Amino acid sequence: MQADTADYIPRFPPQHSDLLIRGLRHRIHAWGNPDARPLILLHGWVDTGMSFQFLADHLAQDWRVVAPDCRGFGDSAWDPNGYWFPDYLADLDALLAQFSPDRPAPVVGHSMGGNVSLLYAGVRPERLSHVVSLDAAGIKDNPADEAPARYVRWLEQLRNPARFSPLVDFDAALTLVGKLAPSLDPGRAKFLAQQWTRPDTHQQLQLPHDPRHKHVNPVLYRRDEARACWRRIRAPALLVMARHAQTFEKWGSQLRADVMDCIPHLQTTVLDCGHMVHLEKAGELAGMLTDFLRQ
Numbered sequence: 001m002q003a004d005t006a007d008y009i010p011r012f013p014p015q016h017s018d019l020l021i022r023g024l025r026h027r028i029h030a031w032g033n034p035d036a037r038p039l040i041l042l043h044g045w046v047d048t049g050m051s052f053q054f055l056a057d058h059l060a061q062d063w064r065v066v067a068p069d070c071r072g073f074g075d076s077a078w079d080p081n082g083y084w085f086p087d088y089l090a091d092l093d094a095l096l097a098q099f100s101p102d103r104p105a106p107v108v109g110h111s112m113g114g115n116v117s118l119l120y121a122g123v124r125p126e127r128l129s130h131v132v133s134l135d136a137a138g139i140k141d142n143p144a145d146e147a148p149a150r151y152v153r154w155l156e157q158l159r160n161p162a163r164f165s166p167l168v169d170f171d172a173a174l175t176l177v178g179k180l181a182p183s184l185d186p187g188r189a190k191f192l193a194q195q196w197t198r199p200d201t202h203q204q205l206q207l208p209h210d211p212r213h214k215h216v217n218p219v220l221y222r223r224d225e226a227r228a229c230w231r232r233i234r235a236p237a238l239l240v241m242a243r244h245a246q247t248f249e250k251w252g253s254q255l256r257a258d259v260m261d262c263i264p265h266l267q268t269t270v271l272d273c274g275h276m277v278h279l280e281k282a283g284e285l286a287g288m289l290t291d292f293l294r295q
Helices: 049-059 085-099 112-123 144-159 170-180 186-196 223-230 246-262 282-293
Strands: 015-021 024-031 038-042 064-068 105-110 128-134 237-242 267-271
Touching: 015 085, 024 049, 038 049, 038 085, 038 112, 049 064, 049 186, 049 282, 064 085, 085 105, 085 112, 105 112, 112 128, 112 223, 128 282, 170 186, 223 246, 237 246, 237 282, 246 267, 267 282
Parallel strands: 038 064, 038 105, 105 128, 128 237, 237 267
Antiparallel strands: 015 024, 024 064
16 A cells, blocks of 8 residues: 655664764664674765665665664764764774674775775774775875865864754755755655754754864875775675766776775776765665675
8 A cells, every 4th residue: 555645664664772882872773683694884974874774675674784873973972072084993893893793794885984894894804794885985195285284274173163054944954855866756855854854942954963074184084095904805895886976077987996906806886876876776776785795
C-alpha cells in the first residue's frame, strides 16, 4: 500500500544510541541485524550519519550498517578544543574496537570520511577488510610559503569564532538540499532536510554542527604524507568519483591518478552525479558496494 503523501518511508528504520569515544559522546545510527557483520560508514563535512539512510535501505538486509555522527557534527558532542584531522583516525580506531574487535571490517567514507578511511587503511592495514572512498582522493598540496598567513588567519578566528547562518524556515532547508542533491525526490529531500536541521530559540533552523569546523586548519596539508599512508593499504580498495562534483571538474582526474599510483590494486569508477554520491545514486552505489564487498 502506497502512502498518500510524498513522504519517504525508510525500508530499514534506524536505531540510535550514544557511545563514549575517547571521552566524547558520539551519536551512533545503526540499521539491520545487530548480529550481522558490521559495515562502517563515515560521513563528510557538515553532514551526519543519517544521510546514509538511503544507502542503508539497500544494505541493511545483509549487514549491520553503522554510521556515527563524527565529533562536533549532528548530534555528537562538541569538542571545546577544536578539531584536528588525526582525531578522526583515532575515533575510527575506537569505533572499530567497539563494533569489530576481533576481525577486520569494511569501511566506506564520503568526502572527509573518505579521506579518513583511505588514510586509516594505510595506518592500520590489518584492521580493514575493504576500504571505499566516495568522491575523496585527498586534496591538493599547500605551498609552504602559505604557512604564515594560515597561522595568522587561524589565530584571528580563535578571537572571532565562526558561526553557521540560520535557515529562516523549512523551505530554505529544502533549497539547501536541492542544491547539494538535486535529483532527490520530494519525499527524500524532506527527510534529509529534517535530518540536517534543528530548531533554535528564535524559531529558525540551524545546522546541528559546531561552527568551529569552519575554522581553517593551521597545519598545511602535506600530500606526500598521505601518499606514504596510501602505499601501505593492503585491503581491496575502491574509489568512486562523481563526474559533476566541483572537485572532479577542477582536478579530480589528477588526484585519482595520484592515488592509483600509490595503490596499484585500487579499483576506480565515476558515477554520473554530483558530490553527494550516496544520496543521488544510493541504489546504484549499493549494488556496486555489494559486489565489491564480496571480493
